[in-house]
Amino acid sequence: MLNEMYRRMLSNKSVIRETAAYGHQRAAQIGYENVFDYSLGNPSVPCPSAFTKAMQDLLAQEDPVALHGYCPNQGDPGFRTAVAAHLRAKFGLPYEQKDIFPTTGAAGAIAHALRAVTVPGDEVLTFAPYFPEYGPYVEGTGACLKVVPPQAPAFQPNLDAFEEMVTPSVAAVLINTPNNPTGVVYSAETLTRLAAILTQKSQAYGHVIYLVSDEPYRDIVFDGQTVPYPAAFYPHALTCFSFSKSLSLPGERLGYVAVRPGCEGEEVLVDMMAQISRFTGHNCPPSIIQKAAARCLDVTSDLGVYQTNMDILYDALTALGFEVERPGGTFYIFPKALEDDANAFCRRARDFDLLLVPSDTFGVKGYVRLAYCIGTEKVRRSLPALEKLAASYR
Incomplete structure (x- = not known):
């Protein structure tokens, strides 16, 4: 059937x-x-040419059996270590290898993050306007996506409506900054208040409400702005990143989940995601792409x-x-x-x-x-x- x-x-x-x-x-x-x-x-x-050179060097210099062999379920250790070091240097948070889980792009990152912190029947909140594939990502977990109404024309998140919608059934909040489709960057003021609401509601309901932050456009920013890093504002944050835009590698499907140090469940979340991969058939992005990207974390297209x-x-x-x-x-x-x-x-x-x-x-x-x-x-x-x-x- x-x-x-x-x-x-x-x-x-x-x-x-x-x-x-x-x-x-x-x-x-x-x-x-x-x-x-x-x-x-x-x-x-x-x-960037650095990525092309990294691929050429790996193919020319590495032992092909090792280069093309299976990765551990948690991903290539060198890639995970390099990403953790990059995030430490860029955002000042003490990420370690154990906090990084490689995925097939931001889509795979979101799918793994949501499965790790929700159970069927939970609610996940997001802010309109939002990337439409969030619907299938959430539905695939058995949770229910609820959408906070928009706040036009500036399209910063509608936090008054959000606060009313954070009920005991909410397990996670899914945000996207810089935002697809608006291009809006969530301000530090927005993220500060969002974190305060999540902290207050988590305490009131007796369970952590996780923040899942979708950030594939983090490196595309205009007019000299700096994009505030959501995980710096709230400890229980899972950052979902993709190299599709920063390195112009959409077809290579490489991303990661970064579990913020101090997050509830930090010690097990990455290992849980490896088990989620067994359930979904994900089983790591290609090893050579992880190894090449590990050499290019400080460059962009x-x-x-x-x-x-x-x-x-x-x-x-x-x-x-x-x-x-x-x-x-x-x-x-x-x-x-x-x-x-x-x-x-x-x-x-x-x-x-x-x-x-x-x-x-x-x-x-x-x-x-x-x-x-x-x-x-x-x-x-x-x-x-x-x-x-x-x-x-x-």
Whole structure:
């Protein structure tokens, strides 16, 4: 008998992926250069040369049997040690090898973290707008995702509503900063109050409420800002990171969970995640990618193009009369649509070969997401199409 849960998921496919697929079809008709595809957050800059050199050196110099052999269930020890040292130096928290669990990207990190700190029937809170795959990640644990309503237009978390929604059933809170889809960086003031609420509620209910922090865009930040590190504000924090954006390695699927020192269960959480891997068939990301990334923790791809693209789009959108918050990071911008129905707005945008993602998929009405991880020249060429789209509403 077929599993009906997964059969039902076939009718609820990703709008982002569907839009990208339409873009490929349209490109076959009119040429890729003529389709302004802002749908998919796929990095547009190459990985740093240091990563390429690390891969070449490993293949040329290491014993192939050892290089391509199985890792321990907890991951490559050298990678875990290097990540812990990197986090100690960057954020001043005393991470050790035992606190790091390698995963297949941030998705694998979130899935493992949530399974480790929830049981079926628990609630997990997140803030709208949010990455839509959080739904399947949480549902797969048997927990229930509850969404805190948005606070437009700045889109800092709505902490008044959040405080009301933190009931005894809440086991974890899932946040994302810098945020997909808005590009908003959660402020130190926001994180301070969030931590205070979690501390107070944990004490009142007699159980720790964990903070799961999704941070794949941590290194893409604009205007000289510093991204506050959520685990520095709250001890019971599991940080989920991916090298997909910082090193432009989305296809290599490497990330990690970092269990903050002092977290409830610190001594067993990583070993628990290794057992979760047995249950899910995860069993470590590729060993060679872990070893290569361990040599590149203090470098990133050339990420400056994303600020260039953001500045161009932000200036153009505001000049055209769009309501839009200036992103603090990521490679997304989240303007308010020019009609209430964001889906209808995105359908009209296709008339001008602009591919945008409606905000409904992120738990918010009336906005659209543009993923501007495309060439700057193409961003500039898309501006007349944006002007025609705006003019069609006048």
